[in-house]
Amino acid sequence: MTTARLLVLQPDPTDPAGALADWLTEAGAELDIRSLPQDSLPTTLDEHQGVVCLGGGMGAEDDTRHPWLADVRTLLANAARTNVPTLAICLGAQLLAVGAGGRVEVGESGPEVGAALVAKKDAAWSDPLFADLPLMQDVMHFHEDVITRLPRGAVLLASAPRYPNQAFRLHRSAYGLQFHIETTTAAVRAWARDAPRMAATRPADVFDIETLDRNHADIAETWQPFATRFVQLARGALEPAPPASLPFA
Secondary structure, three states: OOOEEEEEEEOOOOOOOHHHHHHHHHOOEEEEEEEOOOOOOOOOOOOOOEEEEOOOOOOOOOOOOOOOHHHHHHHHHHHHHOOOOEEEEOHHHHHHHHHOOOEEEEOOOOOEEEEEEEEEOHHHHHOOOOOOOOOEEEEEEEEOEEEEEOOOOOEEEEEOOOOOOOEEEEOOOEEEEOOEOOOOHHHHHHHHHHOHHHHOOOOHHHHOHHHHHHHHHHHHHHHHHHHHHHHHHHHOOOOOOOOOOOOOO
């Protein structure tokens, strides 16, 4: 079995790969984790079969305080354009969207915080990674910026009432998830402690250990098989989505 070497970009020390790292390695991936901005980005992706970009507390276009974000946006957009399997989570999804011409803004309906459900769109039923997911998927939110416009040509795969752009595919094998699937109970409790204004938008018991443990068990049941399929996609053992059909002139 071919090993998939994945470039894992971690923009913020408070959001490590967590459970996702375990799922990817159990599926046979080798992880090359780069903590940004301390670790450099590769000049090419020739030595990697896939890219994962995690979340963070900064804005997707906060280049004044984090000038390295521009290089991350470029890397993600290039990976999508050249059909390198890519999984971009929360801030990562926003960086992918902006890098490819989409838009990210502060959500008009307030932050999304805590466990929630998102729903598959019609296109998800034939997508290589999303087809086997249930109609409603357990996810974890902790963000106030949202993707308000998808890049041109992006396919919407999952949605929710307040903010519709929850998951999308760009080109054949780049995926953006506005939500988190990688979190642990300890990580979410730390976020709630460090961002009390956002945490206060939900009842305090949302962050109880027992509640979060139960939430994460539900998330793992849905998203560990998804992570396995992503590794299969990176290994070349799973066919990517077909090219977008072009209209006749």
